[in-house]
Amino acid sequence: MPATKNAISLVDSVSGRIVDLVRASHLDRLPTERFMSAQFGVSRGVIREATKRLELQGMLEIRQGSGMKVVDKLHKPLSSAVHLRVPDEKTRLVQLTEVRLALEPEQARLAAERATKADLKRLQDCHQRFTLCEDLETQVLADMEFHCLIAEASRNEVSSLLMQSLSDLLQSSLSHGYRRVTKDLAVDDHGKVLAAIVDRNGDAAAKAMRDHLTHARFDLGLQPKPRRTVKA
Incomplete structure (x- = not known):
């Protein structure tokens, strides 16, 4: 299904851009979903999927009410x-x-x-x-x-x-x-x-x-x- 492939490709692209942002700016916390949605020109749903993927990979720690913290747990x-x-x-x-x-x-x-x-x-x-x-x-x-x-x-x-x-x-x-x-x-x-x-x-x-x-x-x-x- 083309739509699904496009959505997956978009999440991959945004995940990569978030990684680049973290490395270039030495961030310890990510901006809000709303901010990144506007910055990258994608929906908040795409931002949410991209950050969930990075959390599973051990790069982010996401907690309700605390935002998205950058961590070094890529080995987990x-x-x-x-x-x-x-x-x-x-x-x-x-x-x-x-x-x-x-x-x-x-x-x-x-x-x-x-x-x-x-x-x-x-x-x-x-x-x-x-x-x-x-x-x-x-x-x-x-x-x-x-x-x-x-x-x-x-x-x-x-x-x-x-x-x-x-x-x-x-x-x-x-x-x-x-x-x-x-x-x-x-x-x-x-x-x-x-x-x-x-x-x-x-x-x-x-x-x-x-x-x-x-x-x-x-x-x-x-x-x-x-x-x-x-x-x-």
């Missing part, structure tokens, strides 16, 4: 979809680890090649916090931040977004791991990854990350655990 739809598609927690952890092994070593390699001085400083500060923290919640958050910072330092937006999408799932994975082993093993692994990135050694960074994730698989009890030692 994938996280939610994974929980729905793979409801069994252990199966989800197995599959998450497989995905991480495919993704994160290359992120570490790219980070070694592309990280800025500011990226390296953030990674070093995060590793220091992780080394010093004691309670489980802080350990998990610092560990998760370290992996997300490496993804950011890879300077690949798609890769970074995928890592953010996995962050909610990663939090559950890390919590399970730390209930089984101490964080000392992870601190040692993180130190090796960080040292390779700082040295700009992409191959060593990828290997260190692959080794770390293989250890995580053992720590989660997903396969038999070999003997591991931490350097004194």
Whole structure:
């Protein structure tokens, strides 16, 4: 039906224009439906459909009486979809680890090649916090931040977004791991990854990350655990 196709095309177009408006003007809230309707020359119904779509994609938060707030939750739809598609927690952890092994070593390699001085400083500060923290919640958050910072330092937006999408799932994975082993093993692994990135050694960074994730698989009890030692 042409009318339906035209309507869908118009909503797509307006959604894109709203995204451009947010990026160009660095908005934290959108103007009213009435204002955007006049600005874009479309009906308020089209504006409403376009903003609903952006809300589902994680870019907007719409609340009655509070307007439309710009948020950075673009990763949320994938996280939610994974929980729905793979409801069994252990199966989800197995599959998450497989995905991480495919993704994160290359992120570490790219980070070694592309990280800025500011990226390296953030990674070093995060590793220091992780080394010093004691309670489980802080350990998990610092560990998760370290992996997300490496993804950011890879300077690949798609890769970074995928890592953010996995962050909610990663939090559950890390919590399970730390209930089984101490964080000392992870601190040692993180130190090796960080040292390779700082040295700009992409191959060593990828290997260190692959080794770390293989250890995580053992720590989660997903396969038999070999003997591991931490350097004194």
